[in-house]
Amino acid sequence: MSVVDDIKTRIEIVDLVSKYANLRQSGMNYNALCPFHAEKTPSFYVFPNRQSWRCFGACATGGDVFSFFMQVENVDFKGALQQLASQARVELTSQRARETDAGAFQANDAAARFFCQYLASNQGKSAREYLSNRGITPDTIERFKLGLSPSDGHSLRRNLLSLGFSEQQLISAGILAQSKMGSYQDLFRRRIMFPIWDSQGNLSGFGGRSLDDSNPKYINSRQGTTFDKGRTLYALHIARGSIPQQGAVVVEGYMDAIIAHQAGFTNVVASMGTSLTKIQASLLQTLTQDVVLALDPDTAGQQATLRSLETSWEAIHGSIIGQSKRGAVYQKPSVPNLKVATLPDGKDPDNVILEDPQEWERLINDAAPFIHFYFQAMSAQHEITTAFGKSQVADNLSRLVFQINDPFEQDRRFEELAEMLGVTKTALEASLSRLNRSKGPQQTRMQQQASSSPFQKLERDPLEEHCLALLIQNPRLAYLATDLRSEHFQRVDNREVFTNLGKKNTIEDLEEETRTQASYLSHKMLPPSDSEKTESSFSDCIQRLEERRLRLLKEEESLRLSELPPEEIFHYHKEILDINEDIGALFRRRGI
Ligand SMILES: [Zn+2]
CATH class of the missing domain: 1.10.860.10 (DNAb Helicase; Chain A)
Incomplete structure (x- = not known):
């Protein structure tokens, strides 16, 4: 429920209006002399069943609790929202955000120090060797504050409790697990620890990689007060300086991002997942519209890769912050320029960068415009010399092009698509109008995704x-x-x-x-x-x-x-x- 709806269910319109007008009951309803204009006989009514009010007299207007409060107190919507929220004892989101447990962030800072010390200790020898084998230098360990969690499952808790933190704070921070029986256990055991900062530079959580390749290979802090993986891009807090000039490069893993920064590629961030979320896209698009995806070649096959790419495309075209912060509210955003870098078979970005940084630079510079990449991948799956194959590729690509907000850009992309398919634009448009009528399985999937968006x-x-x-x-x-x-x-x-x-x-x-x-x-x-x-x-x-x-x-x-x-x-x-x-x-x- 939105805050506004929440407030509306909690504030009784009769109670609110009676503070400003002398309401008299008339059957199911109430009337009064209108508080907004001078009159001798009451033409102002309140309808409790509908939670509405109306002046049938000179004002000839009506509304709900919000419009009443705004008019009678002469405040704007923001003011009405604040005052009504406090009357209804509803917390506003911004207040909620401000009141997040600062202790949980501090607990993360203390935990990071503990993990660093443990990595530097005698017990950290094999972990240090592992990192060195992965090409990570001691300077980089220091810079990214990499650490190691002990295997016993209680050292972290003991250490932090001795520093004055409470178990509740560690649970809020998402680094302590509590069993059904009530006993506590450190969430990370015998893992290389990657501290994760939010875009403001607060340490919001950790990623932990198992040292012995036991499963799961990676785990994250629990979603809690401080950590939300889908709202975070790893290394954004240090990459944000370079991104406006250089554009952003998105890789999948922490290790890829760390190695990239170590090699001087300072515009690289990690999505920590196979595709971008809408919020991650928004974070990037406050800085740039030029985004290159350098995601791992998917082991689950090309179909899965295409799905991840579609999700990223949808995220970046449906992102809610597609415009400059100073721009007018209804100004159209500049057009996102999404590209895909193709990595050599079986190689992750960190392998490529360690072997040959220039090769990496070349791959990023040669990244294909998303539509071209997608077209090639689709053509590999469908027999595009046949009419049926063509229409399948056209359908899939049209759906993506249809999400471009800028009409000129959309038009350009359709022309391009027609050219790639070797059909006329008219023929393609005919296929597009069919697309709008029919609701194929793919469109249903997109709708499902849209409705699960937090903004919906x-x-x-x-x-x-x-x-x-x-x-x-x-x-x-x-x-x-x-x-x-x-x-x-x-x-x-x-x-x-x-x-x-x-x-x-x-x-x-x-x-x-x-x-x-x-x-x-x-x-x-x-x-x-x-x-x-x-x-x-x-x-x-x-x-x-x-x-x-x-x-x-x-x-x-x-x-x-x-x-x-x-x-x-x-x-x-x-x-x-x-x-x-x-x-x-x-x-x-x-x-x-
Ligand atoms: Zn009136």
């Missing part, structure tokens, strides 16, 4: 979102939106995005949830359409939103009238006719 909310309003996405992605439509008001949006996040449209706000000025939603909408994929169709689709959206607004108005009106004595209803006759007239006119326009 469970509650969405497709009509509001489609309308806003059209407007944000086609600012020229604004002339059609003159009748659109914030009241047309039921969801608070959409309403906020709408209210901020056209204001010269930067991303930082927006409250976090609004920012995420604005970003989502500006990247939301829309079906391909010519400008005439876009306009009519947008007008249709507005009419449907207006229809919905009037329906809500009717419902609230009948709730209000149902409580009135018959002789009073007569007074409102004109008002009712007006609304009915509006609805009638709308339906005539829509031809219903």
Whole structure:
């Protein structure tokens, strides 16, 4: 549940409004003199069942707890969110983040010192030999603070407890395991320890590699207060200086990244997995749009490699921070330039770099544009001289090209793809429109991934979102939106995005949830359409939103009238006719 929804379920609108207006119960509902305009007879209503309010008088407006609070306190959404959150005792994300257990980070620092000392001790001899055999110099061990965990399973805990840390802090840090019976054990036993820093340079967790090749070969700190693998890129804190000038190179393992930095390739980071996550992509894209993937040749076969690549492509094109921090909220991001470096068979990046650093440089410089690489890999799997093979490759690649947000770049890529396939662009576009109609298994998979994204909310309003996405992605439509008001949006996040449209706000000025939603909408994929169709689709959206607004108005009106004595209803006759007239006119326009 989003913070806004959380607050809405906790704050009773009658309680909130009664602090500002003298509410009088009228059947199921409440009324009062409107707090927003001067009047003698009450036309302001609160509907507890709907958690809504409406002024049927001069204001002719209504809404929910948020819009009421913003108007009555004259605060913006950010202010309303803060004050209502504290009233509802809901913690805001930023507050949560600030209150993360600082002790857990300190525990990690202390653990790293302990592991370093242990590696340097007599017990660390074979581990030091192992590292030396892997080509790692003592300077590099020092620089990356590599260490060794003892095999007994309790030395780390004892050491840290003696320094004043609590077991709870070690568990928060993800380095101590507790059994069901309640006994504790160090998570890392007899492993080479790789401290992992987050992008701010805090030591957030560890990777541990088994010394004797026992399985699992690698384990990480448990996901906890400090560590989240999918939100971390290994070595980013030292690579971030070089990346804006040189672009980023992404490798898979710690060892690859360490060896790269040791050899002077300072723009290398490790994904710690076979593909990039959306958040990892966002971390990179605040620094650069030029990203080369130098991932290990996948032992599980080419099919698995292609899937990992697709995931990285989706992450980098769906990343929520695809633009400069100073850019305007609705500015289109510059286009990601994703490439793939092909490593020689069976060689990991660290092997290549140790054997011949110039070879590595050449491989990175010769990295193929993603679409070309993917095309070649696909062609190897399908018989592209046949029409069937062609259409299979076209389908797969079109799906990827379709995710490019920039229309010109998308167009260029389609031209390229048509050329590679040896078909005309028209033929390819025909295959694309078929793609939009059918939902193949692959598209379903993408949708599953999209819905598991942490940025995806469970509650969405497709009509509001489609309308806003059209407007944000086609600012020229604004002339059609003159009748659109914030009241047309039921969801608070959409309403906020709408209210901020056209204001010269930067991303930082927006409250976090609004920012995420604005970003989502500006990247939301829309079906391909010519400008005439876009306009009519947008007008249709507005009419449907207006229809919905009037329906809500009717419902609230009948709730209000149902409580009135018959002789009073007569007074409102004109008002009712007006609304009915509006609805009638709308339906005539829509031809219903
Ligand atoms: Zn009013």
